[in-house]
Amino acid sequence: MALLLISTLFLLEYAFPRPEFGPNLPRPNRPGNPPEFTGFKLGFPSFFIIVLLVIGTAVKMYLEWDNNIQLQKDIEAQKSSAELHFLKNQLSPHFLFNSLNSIYSLTNKKSNDAPEAVITLSELMRYMLYQADNDFVLLQDELDYVQNYLKLQRLRIANNQDVTLQIRGPIGQQKIRPLLLIPFIENAFKYGTDYKGNTLVHIQIVVNEFNLKFKCVNLIGNQKQDPNNSGIGLQNTKERLQLLYPNQHTLEIEELDNQFIVQLNLNVS
Template sequence: MGETIKNRRQFSIHIFIWAILYSVILFLLYSEGKEITLKICLRIAFGAVIFYTNYSLLVPHLLLKKKKILYLLSIIILLIVAYLIISNVFHFDFYKNQNLLDKRPSKFIIIIFFNAVIIIIGIVIRVYEQWIENDKIKTKIEIQKNKTELEALKNQLNPHFLFNSLNSIYSLTVKKSNDAPEAVIMLSELMRYMLYKTNDSKVLLKDEIQYIENYIKLQRIRIAKNENVKTNIKGIITSQKISPLLFISYIENAFKYGTDFKGNTEVEITISIADSELHFKCSNNIGNKAKDKESSGIGMQNTKNRLELLYPNKHWLTTVEKDNKFWVDLKLKLD
């Protein structure tokens, strides 16, 4: 449908341009006192035949396919054929004043020159249109590639999140905690959000923050000594939107490795919103649990890749491991 509309638009533009050109040439001939005959009209129209032979056939099938020598030979043949047809079939006097016969360029030069101009114009227009078309195709391929990469990253993230959450609930069931049923309900809410709301490229910021708060509640249920688990949401949240699941990997990592050998967990999460800018900070103590570089790295590298695709030149990310703490500092421009 889109291609049909484009072709119709292009056809209309060509008709409009030829109508104007045709009218101008006829007006100039009339103003010089020439009689507008059928032969003259056909001669002018023959220019369009030359143009479209080159524009629609020779350029796309030879020049744009790198068959330059064959194209050049075809153009020479086209010019010769055009000269023979114009000089024998559509012949008319180029000069009203025959006394200037000795000073005028030859008929051959005039015919070749004007047809060469028509051919050059056809080359320029067709090559430019092809460049525009190639640029559009390249953009579409890039967009599709980004969508595919984002979908793959998201598909990696969901199982990663689920496995970590199930491990948290498993630890509660092992301890026979009364909080296990509530944790299962909390997990179902989290999964509902991930399955049904994150299919869109953007979600409401308030929904994403609610999701984060629910996840932190789930972790509080799991952790016995959670008094040092702190969250702080600052700023006015209205209708801002954000790409979903950008922070969860850092928060997961904080809870996974933020417990020391005494079982104390220290995690601090701050989200500040100021107009169209969001500032996310997350810190945790580096506990005694051996770090699984493969599993912990997947989520954070996943998030880094998504940020580069979704917020190019619109985010600033810093991760630092210092003084037995791991810090994440992320700023990004919201839509």
């Protein structure tokens, strides 16, 4: 609108100059006198107006396009945030349900380890309540959480000699999204016991400055998966990885020689 107004004023001023009168000024055009208004004076401002209109239209279209792109990004960010919030809320009850089952198993056996299991669970819940709600946590804190979880599982399992955890590499100030590793470990303990009661779970974590390699191997036991209730943690974690680490991770899950194998390669910073 502003460009159109300026262009119109320019056209009126340039193509139709205001008459000036005075003793030494030429008289206004009369019939028979050649007009001072030429085709050039009309053509040039018309071309100038067209150029300005084209430029103005292009600028307006670009601004609208840029606004639409930004709006789309904002919508996608809000959608991702809502999905992550939902997934994290889904994960916490799932974890608590499994942990309470573990403690119930100890109390049902009247095990002397039950009080220690309750204390360990309280440490796990403290982490989930006060740290896991952050966007990032220290890798060391996440690994401490994993070790406490394995401690709880060892208390529950009678034959735990094949339950191992190895952590190697320099751990400094690297950060990671919270609760990414534990669903794989939960799944390993849930299905890693055979019909004789033997449990096999091997976890290996190798860390360097910018990378984490996680490998979890468990025996495929005799417990059958319920398609309506199992796999919540694994599917949850796959979706979180896609949202939180796009193009920054690789995940391989396979069954080989009666073993369930998970391998995750993740960029950390």
